[in-house]
Amino acid sequence: MVSADRPSDEKQTVEVTFSQQQYVVLEKLRAEGQLGKTDAEIICRIFREFLEQEGL
Amino acid sequence: MPQYGPKREDIILQPVSGKALPVYMGEVLRIIQVDGGQCVDFNAFNLHDYKEYLGVSNTRSYHGFRPKKGDIVWSVHSRNRPMYIILEMPETCFTDLLGGRCKAGNHYPEGFTPEGYGIHTNCQDTFAASIGEYDLTADDVHDSFNMWMNTEWDSTGQYWINRNTGRKGDYVDLLAMFDTLAVPIVCGSGDTGITSNYSFKPLQIQVFEKSAETEELVKSYEAKSGRGQRKLQHFKVKEIRTERGLKRNPNYVPEFVNFPIRTRRIQVELNEEEYAALQGLQKIGLAKDDGEALRYAFFRWYHRNHRPMPLSGKIRQS
Numbered sequence: 252m253v254s255a256d257r258p259s260d261e262k263q264t265v266e267v268t269f270s271q272q273q274y275v276v277l278e279k280l281r282a283e284g285q286l287g288k289t290d291a292e293i294i295c296r297i298f299r300e301f302l303e304q305e306g307l
Numbered sequence: 308m309p310q311y312g313p314k315r316e317d318i319i320l321q322p323v324s325g326k327a328l329p330v331y332m333g334e335v336l337r338i339i340q341v342d343g344g345q346c347v348d349f350n351a352f353n354l355h356d357y358k359e360y361l362g363v364s365n366t367r368s369y370h371g372f373r374p375k376k377g378d379i380v381w382s383v384h385s386r387n388r389p390m391y392i393i394l395e396m397p398e399t400c401f402t403d404l405l406g407g408r409c410k411a412g413n414h415y416p417e418g419f420t421p422e423g424y425g426i427h428t429n430c431q432d433t434f435a436a437s438i439g440e441y442d443l444t445a446d447d448v449h450d451s452f453n454m455w456m457n458t459e460w461d462s463t464g465q466y467w468i469n470r471n472t473g474r475k476g477d478y479v480d481l482l483a484m485f486d487t488l489a490v491p492i493v494c495g496s497g498d499t500g501i502t503s504n505y506s507f508k509p510l511q512i513q514v515f516e517k518s519a520e521t522e523e524l525v526k527s528y529e530a531k532s533g534r535g536q537r538k539l540q541h542f543k544v545k546e547i548r549t550e551r552g553l554k555r556n557p558n559y560v561p562e563f564v565n566f567p568i569r570t571r572r573i574q575v576e577l578n579e580e581e582y583a584a585l586q587g588l589q590k591i592g593l594a595k596d597d598g599e600a601l602r603y604a605f606f607r608w609y610h611r612n613h614r615p616m617p618l619s620g621k622i623r624q625s
Contacts, residue, residue, distance in 0.1 A: 263582040264574055267598040267605075271569045276609060291575045294605055298577070301608040302584050 267294065308395065309524055311335050312516030322507030323428040325437035325492025329354055330483045333517025333525050335394065338454065338491050338510060343475040345508040346494035348408050348430040348451040350438070351380075351390060354486040356539065357443060358547060359386045363450040367404040372460070374402050379532060380452060380481065388536040389528050390487065395480035396454075399472045403453035405460065406468075408434065409496040417499060428495030428507075437490050454479055456494070456502060471497070471504045484525055575601060 269277060280286050280293050287293040312334070319341070320326060330336045331354075338347055353359035362383035370378045380391040396402075411419070414427035426432070435445035455473035460466035481489070491512055497503020539545055543562060577585060585600045594600035 261579045262576045263579070264576050265582070265585065265597045265601055267573050267575055267601040268570045269573060269602065271571065272565065273602075273606070274571050276606075277573075280613070290573045294573065294575045294601065295577065295581075297608045298575075298581060298585075298601060298604050300612075301604040302581070304608065304611070307584050307587060 309520035310518050311521060312518040314513055315516050316512070316514035318512050320491065320493050320510045320512060322509060323433055323493045323495040325433045325490060326512060327437045327440050327443075327488050327490045328512070328514065329486065330481075330489045330514055331486045331517065332483055333521045334483050335515040335521060336391075336481045336483065336489050336491070337395075337513040337515065338479045338481075339513065340455065340473045340475055340477040340508070341511050342508040343473050343477065344455075344471040344504040344506070345473060345510060346456045346471060346497050346502045347454040347479075347510060348434070348456075348492050348494050349454060350434055350449055350451060350490040350492075352438075352443075352447075352488045352490075353382065353386075354488045357441075357447065357488070359383060359388070360447075360449050361390055361452055362387075363404050363407075363452055366452065372404055372458075374404070374452075375400075379528070385542075386537050389484045389532045391481040391483055392524065392528055393479065394482050394524075395478060397474070397477045397479075399474050399477055400455050400479055401457040401472060403456035403458045404450075405458055405466050406451070406453055406456060408448070408451040408453075409494065409502075413496065414499070427499070430492060430495055433492045433495055434490060437492060438488075441488060453494075468500065468502055470501055482521055482524060484528060 277290055277293060280297075281288070281290065286296045315334075316328060318326060318328075322345075325348075338349075349361070351361040359382050362381050365381040365384045365387060366374055366379070369381060374380065374393060376393050376396040378393050379389045380393065382388045382390045408430035410431040411426040411429045413429065417427070418424050419427035430451060431445070431448055434448040434451075438447060455471055455477070457469040457471055458466050459469055483489075491510065493507060493510055494502055495507075498505060498507055585597055585604075588594055588600040588603065589596070594603050
């Protein structure tokens with residue numbers, strides 16, 4: 252059981268596939284620099300924001 | 308309201324008739340309700356290339372089902388160019404981009420058949436009769452931008468027509484963004500249908516020459532909205548067919564955009580809590596595997612929060 256106050260350090264690696272056009276979106280977000288420096292950082296950050304917006 | 312140039316055209320369209328008339332770049336076409344309550348069907352073509360014509364579905368994709376004052380009437384998707392700007396349109400003018408246009412066959416069940424009472428007036432045939440003046444055929448009639456056509460629809464996809472709300476003296480002003488052949492007509496189904504409140508009425512059509520102000524408006528809309536347009540030189544096949552039958556060109560090699568689509572794999576590390584949430588997305592049917600769930604979440608967020616909207620369309624991002 253994972254506590255909301257103390258997230259586990261256990262990491263799960265997920266592989267996601269982007270088309271070259273989808274990747275352009277990611278590249279643009281990386282160039283903007285507000286959501287992270289690497290592809291993985293940006294995807295992770297957006298995933299967290301998505302969960303928050305969805306109330307999940 | 309900008310100052311228009313002098314009036315150069317002023318005609319009355321008697322029921323049930325229409326007129327194809329050039330409206331040049333910067334000019335304004337005015338369509339006036341003479342008595343009120345008359346549905347107007349409208350076609351338009353690029354005066355110099357009739358294959359570019361008014362795009363009903365393209366306009367709908369930008370502005371929804373009811374374009375109104377301030378909206379753009381677009382040419383077809385293949386050209387995607389602002390064609391007219393709706394400079395004036397009263398709130399009593401409901402517009403319609405669903406109905407297409409009426410045709411003789413609509414009235415066959417009422418007995419208006421060639422072998423029965425003769426065909427009923429209808430917009431397909433009125434358009435065809437009007438554009439024949441420019442050697443265009445009945446097949447060149449396209450879906451109509453309908454004005455003062457009070458349609459409604461529901462969430463099941465059904466639509467219907469309500470009472471016409473047009474008032475005597477109402478008018479719509481359309482600013483031409485390039486040289487066009489405009490074809491306003493009196494809708495031919497409004498006597499036995501409610502489209503025009505069960506009677507035909509005439510329409511008045513005026514054209515105002517361009518002025519410095521309307522030219523400036525054209526330039527500003529062109530600068531604002533003209534970026535996505537396509538021209539004939541962008542097309543791989545440019546010639547218009549002259550034969551009716553279709554034959555395969557064995558030498559043709561299609562050039563699909565970004566074909567074949569390439570993909571890139573990205574490894575993302577999620578903590579236990581995030582991973583559980585990712586699993587949750589799959590449990591509620593939003594994705595079949597981890598990667599799909601993550602991609603779904605990414606682009607769902609992007610659409611809602613970050614995607615630039617084309618123009619100021621009314622299409623809501625769900």
